[in-house]
Amino acid sequence: MTQWKQIQQLENRLLEHVDYLYDDNFPMDIRQGLSSWIESQDWEIAANDESMAAVLFTNLLSQLDRVRLQEQNFLQRHNMKIIQQQLQVKYATNPAVMARVISTCLREERRILSSACMQEQGPLEKSLQNSVAFERQKNMDNRVGLIRASVQLMDQAVKYIEDIQDDFDFRYKTLQSRDPRPNSETMKQEVTRLQEMLNRLDFKRKEILSKMDVVIKDIDDLMTSQLNPELQDWKRRQQIAAIGGPLLTGLDQLQSWFTLTAQSLFQIKRQLDKLVELVVKVTYESDPIPLQRPQMEERIKYLIYHLIKSSFVVEKQPCMPTHPQKPLIIKTGVQFTTKVRLLVKLPEVDYQLKVKTTFDKDLPPGRVRQFFILTNNTKVMDIEDYSNGCLSVEFRHLQLKEKKYINGTKGNEGLLSVTEELHYLSFEACFTVQGLTIDLETCSLPLVVISNVSQLPGGWASVMWYNLLTDEPRNLAFFGNPPRATWSQLSEVLSWQFSTFAGQGLNREQLTMLGEKLLGQHASCSEYQVSWSKFSKENIPGKPFGFWMWLDSILELIKKHLLPVWNENFIMGFVSKEMERCLLKDRRPGTFLLRFSESHLGGITFTWVEHNDNGEVKFNSVEPYTKNRLSALPFADIIRDYKVISDGVVPENPLKFLYPDIPKDEAFGRLYNSQPSKVHPYIASTLIPISELRSHASTTPLSCQSPEPPMTPGEFNMLNEHLCFDIDTVTQPHFTELLFWK
Template identity: 25%
Template structure:
């Protein structure tokens, strides 16, 4: 079944998310009337980071415009006349928007198609839990990778919006300084002859009124830009948290279960390098959004405008801090488990690894890791975040180790080579 047909059957929040993909940048009518053509084009064959692919993107843009014009020409009747005008308008609008940067059209359409595919897949899995992809299959990995692509596009979109906001705010400040200069000139007119003062005052007052009206409108526009950007960051962080749940609470937990089976004679668990790659992508996306939110904060402090944005930014900061904290905590794992039965006076080894250590530059100031023996009761308390830091159920020799960063593999780990249980 065509993707667009399935997307139109979405309900509730999923339908709202799908509808929010569209706007002046890409009208939903274009998606509807060119659904078959859009889904048949090789969007994935274009590398958005390669400027040499701009020619391919230009051909797709030209093809889209031609399809819209062709669709408009074939409309008949009274309703067809109105649709003909609307589709013709969209053709002109899209050409004007994307002709200078056709790669942005590709980015936009890829984001739309990836998001629709994810929403349809999630709706399908929710309605038929038993028909979803089997854990560990390429189809499951493909869904994770598609979500990463969607996050990358969303993060790029907010970066562009942030730059536009910054440029608009810088121009606003320049104009505000101009209004202060005019006010200073008006204040200095008292020292000149009355006849000349009246003439100059009239011109300055006119300029002042025009500029103040513009500043009022632009202040409202800036506040609107800030609000829209904050809402976009909210959606990005929500999807980041969802992706993190899939990777950390599903994929990583499954890896740990396979590791337990390996300790009982099962097959090798494998897949840790893929998990690290995903966790590093998560860390990278989270960090980029965190930096963007910080920059928006700086802009609001530089030019305070009353409104709900400050409260939203506080919430965003708390959310992104919570996400990155959970990621670091969850991705500190025991890569190589010690023997399940620790005999006294017998050497054993173990390896711990931080899957996001390289991305977060933890290796620049490598932490020290200490291994201790805890009871089952203490382990359960640790899982509940209860404080058992100073408690132990046994003594281990050589149980301190500094984590090392391995450049060739990009891993940050600590290898306890010669530990010994003395209790």
């Protein structure tokens, strides 16, 4: 079943989240019409490969053409033609953006499907999807709209004051030009009329200044109580999205609020400037404008200053294109990308903002390793034609190099490990508009810099721990005394890793098993505190590796070799050997289950149950399969072709039923790789995994590498006509597995 068909079977609550993913950037009509084709492409790689993205973009248009021509409904054909034209306009010059959009949608779909498999959402995800947030945004929309309407009305009020003043000025100058006759009744009436006009002008000036004061206070309160908290909420959600949490949305909405608020502030500033012009023409004793305007103007400048400074944000945190799902880890000598954005859209500043990026700005030397940016670190912000016209700049080819000191040292005198050192990237620009000059600065979330890919798992553990437990934007000393995480927090993030990297998160039973492995008897307590050291640094008792290293190796194994089997929920996963036996002991002979190895990094094994003639239950486990062996043979094919040689019996497959009682071929049939060889006239060959079951009474050492099976010479000759040895021999407590070419 395609991912899209699974999506369509979700309950309405989750379908609403799916609906939120699709807009003009990637219409749902395309997702529906090309579902199978879309899911068969590698959009993640294309998002960071311009040439591949261009090929996929061309292919997508061709696929749309094919579907459109097959469509019988005229209206649907017309709509698809419009969509096709819109995509060409939007992405023709930047197809990688389209690839990123589609990749994000597919990844978020997987996360939604994963959450549907869990009985309830975790605390972090609940907090991010609270319905109160939607009400809060509605309230924000209404309030920003009311402020804009009030400012527009003040524009009309200023125009009305200008008209009154022009009329007064004309009458006053006309009166001055006449030959004055003090006793003239007409003169008295005109003077009285002018006085009334002046009184009205004074009233209107005071009224407009009072309205301005109210609106300025409203904007100040809006920024303090709503706009800034919304920005901080977005930044917190960006942290959570970086470590695999829900899709980050809302930046366009924030930009709308920031832009409308800035427009209101600049419009009030222009209104104040207009009032100054009016004062130059007409003023009088106790004129309110000269008295109140300077203070108001300072308040307006202060609000503009803080609004613009806070609108300069990192839209895309630093990330290596080779590891798009693990941002905030940078390897020296490898290019990485990052993107900053100004949330205020003002035509006056288009193409004028030059952004400079600096690594570890103002960081004192000696505490951590020192790095510098090799490539060009300055670019001009540009308008994104393919989005909503925001002003942004993307640095795509940044690269770090470590500083070497005269004595040959590298400058790391601290007690922290390389993957616990935190660094940051800062961005600076100078903003000038309408007589105001504002220095802008923002910075990335803390980064981990590695020099070897083997440090990647440890670096990612640090990134997860930091962004899970703090919303501080730049606490570089975090790992000097790292806080603890509750198991409920940590388990949710671990499930996100599986939904992000393996397409499907962990269910409650799997998380319970993981909890038992990490916490032992405390696993049932969701609020139990887990230390950073226990999670990432300490070895599992009796093992040469730690908990996170073990789990990360499993993620890599699933991603590269076990995805189809994992996504079908065939792998029980983290069950212990003891629990495995409890589950299998009462099952039919040949029932087996799949679990990850507890003794090998990145290994998967299967155990099956057998019953002796006397009713005794036996459990047999094959030595774990690791990436090296799975690279040669797909795991589903191993399940299908696996054979055991025991006591001179011709090899047979002992695997009959996937736990609890699913016939093996019924479960794995659609995953088998049954493509015949197309090379002629050669005889087709098949790699078959075979284990030699050795009797416990045998005196042959377990490390024996002899491929000779325990059978009669006649049986061996018969078998040898069909099978060829000398491929691989692996020993273990109960089995020696032999790989045969058939």
